[in-house]
Amino acid sequence: MVRLCLALLLAGQAAGPSFIYQDPAADQAIRRAMHATYSLDLVEARKTARTLQKSLPDHPAGFLLDAETYWWEAQTDPTREDIEDEYFRVQDRTVDIAEKALKSKKYPVVEIKAYLASAWGSKARFRLTQDGVGWSTVRDGMHAHGYAEEVYKAAPDYTDILVGIGAYNYFTGKIPGILKPFALLFGARGNAPLGLQQIRTVIEKGRYAQTEARIVLFTALMKDEQYEKSLEVVKQLMADYPGNYTLYPWVTEWHRDQEKFVSGIEYFEKLAAQKQPSSVKLAQYALYEKAVLQSEQRRPADARATLARLKGLAPPDAALARTIRSFESKLKS
Secondary structure, three states: OHHHHHHHHHHHHHHOOOOHHHOHHHHHHHHHHHHHHHOOOHHHHHHHHHHHHHHOOOOOHHHHHHHHHHHHHHHHOOOOHHHHHHHHHHHHHHHHHHHHHHHHOOOOHHHHHHHHHHHHHHHHHHHHHHHOOOHHHHHHHHHHHHHHHHHHHHOOOOHHHHHHHHHHHHHHHOOOHHHHHHHHHOOOOOOHHHHHHHHHHHHHHOOOOHHHHHHHHHHHHHHOOOHHHHHHHHHHHHHHOOOOHHHHHHHHHHHHHOOOHHHHHHHHHHHHHHHOOOOHHHHHHHHHHHHHHHHHOOOHHHHHHHHHHHHHHOOOOHHHHHHHHHHHHHHHO
16 A cells, blocks of 8 residues: 555656646636636626635736736727726736746646746737737737747647637738748748638637637638638637627627628627517617717617617617717717
């Protein structure tokens, strides 16, 4: 018995530090926080993420999950600068903790570098969605890709890292020919078909990044004008996370890109009717998208009527009220 215990101890030491997903409690906390975030239950997501921070204060997982909630909150209310400030405060802390974890070697290097890739990639995505392409966006994206490449070379079976690798391959592979000489200065030599394959691999086999991969896939399919397939992706996301109304503008974009205004208006009218019995809030967000498409169709009077109907259901939440005010000012111009 003593020899057996000693053998097991030595085997554990030889294997090195454990990955966080090997801890059932941590694994379940990560999954709960991610599901709550994608469902826009941000209070619950932050509660779970911060519990993980307390149990693993020297690991970046809980801090990265916390930061991600602010990206989704920014999608619901893009005009609030305080959300952006809080996002970068938490995400900078994520990076700091991860860099210290690399030095301590308490956790697998591959895992910590994967979290660093995610943190920098998330920062690039936040800058892109809030402010557009700029040097800071490119810089953060380069940091993310550098860490992702290191993880991929060291552990090609670390499937979740393929989200970043695949996105990089796809989008740099789609750079217009006239811009390729500039892209090459940054080492951007992507392979779009390989990128799509890698993204699909994460959807099939990923541990935590399956939903993120589907989000990237939607964007890629839209860029390729594979509209039917992209619609299938976003509809599945909406089915999996029925409370996430930030997905509604994606459907608006899908209809706008094809100038399918009539079918888009009908879609959101049906969605509003479907959501209203259980959630007036979701019905209001659906009606707002209907008004947007009516405006795109140059029907401002109909758009105003839809907004009036929206307000008649109940007072809109603060974020939607601000969005409506901004939209109405454009309708008047």
